Amino acid sequence: MDKDINIKVRVWRQQGPKAKGHFETYKLENISGGTSFLEMLDILNEQLIREKQEPVVFDNDCxxxxxxxxxxxxxxxxxxxDNLITTCQLHIRHFKDGETITVEPWRSAAFPVVRDLMVDRHAFDKIIQAGGYINVNTGGVPDANAIPISKLDADEAMDAASCIGCGACVAACKNGSAMLFVSAKVSQLALLPQGKIEAKARAKAMVKRMDELGFGNCTNTRACELECPKGVSISNIARLNRSFLGAKLSD
Amino acid sequence: MYWLFNSSLGRKFIMSITGTCLVLFLLFHMCMNLVLVFSTEAYDMICEFLGANWYAVVATLGLAGLAALHILYGTLLTLQNKSARGSQGYSSGNKTKTEWSAKNMYVLGLFILLGLVIHLCNFWYKMQFAELIGSPDAVAAGSGLVIELFSKAVYVVIYLLWLFALWFHLTHGVWSAFQTLGWNNKTWYRRLHGISCIVATIIAIGFAAAPIYFGVESLLNGIMTLY
Incomplete structure (x- = not known):
């Protein structure tokens, strides 16, 4: 059985996008090790509501x-x-009794803080809108093996498609670069026959949008793939570089 | 061609191409230095060959251009990346286990630039530059300059520190150039990383040979001074 522990949570509080933020420390007692990190924040918020204080705003869904x-x-x-997990899959057993846990929002110029721990990740949607799709309806699910696709390509496309667009890559990157996200979204389509046709135009359009939105330049520190909850590899970035440079040089 | 300057991947392309050319130059320069350890006459012949002849001057200008582009774009990218990161840092720091060199390429680059300035004052200024402006003090035979410089302990230490920074810069830089050019995947990442370390080590040891050899020689002959 997991032990119950007492922790302190040091949380970033910010009233709005323009407001000046600060850290606030809260005490939580007898939190079970099996509590997920978000459940711990729920407990904190119930405690804050009971004390007639504003609850902490944070993004969550599934x-x-x-x-x-x-x-x-x-x-x-x-x-x-912890590795290869999202915050909802993180458990309190990873922390020590009496530990102060610092919780901050993603920090990046392209991801402005909305309130407390919630940031605006619309920039990712805008990149997808720039070309992260196939322009024609490719029909329903084709019969297995009707279109020959090598196992290698299928696996690589599936690995790239495992990107959930959480933004951890941008948050981890010292340059605030979105290259891991963009390269995964370009790769998942470019590796398969339906997406291959528009691959060059897609790579150019999505990189252009990424640059316009103020994301940084990739310097290959690998921080993104080390922190990615889905283990998306920087080999996708190499693939994006390859197709982008190829597209520009063949123009 | 415009994409080279106004897209992030274009700017990175310039960094990787200029960086690769500079690595190739370093390999050539290192081979030249190794000659000195074996024969001062052969080395002086190379110095003569690379004096103020037109091809050597053209090559020097090309090299200066490459280095200037690499430094200029390194600065530009670093500034852009700083602003993309935003003004608010993380209070809990960044504990991602990335390689130290990967995160400090610009600082390492500045250190290398500082070493380069000292190096150019030590040799190029007294040799090719002096010859170009027709100075009577121009030195044609470089071996004497090298042996004299490395009989000073301070310079041996400065040059070794400089090479140490260069080693760090190259362990990240070499594979990073391949990655930026798109020549990488899951299998090649490990190989390229290995190649990077090997190339960086060959260059660092190759260059360190001259200061160590002549430093030790002057020490044994009892003519080593502090500075």
């Missing part, structure tokens, strides 16, 4: 690691200190 809504920069890591 709470099973597939929607990409939860964010939070916890103790120096996006999605906390």
């Amino acid at each position: 709470r099973e690691g597939i929607c990409g809504m939860c964010s939070l920069y916890i103790n120096g890591h996006p999605h906390g200190p």
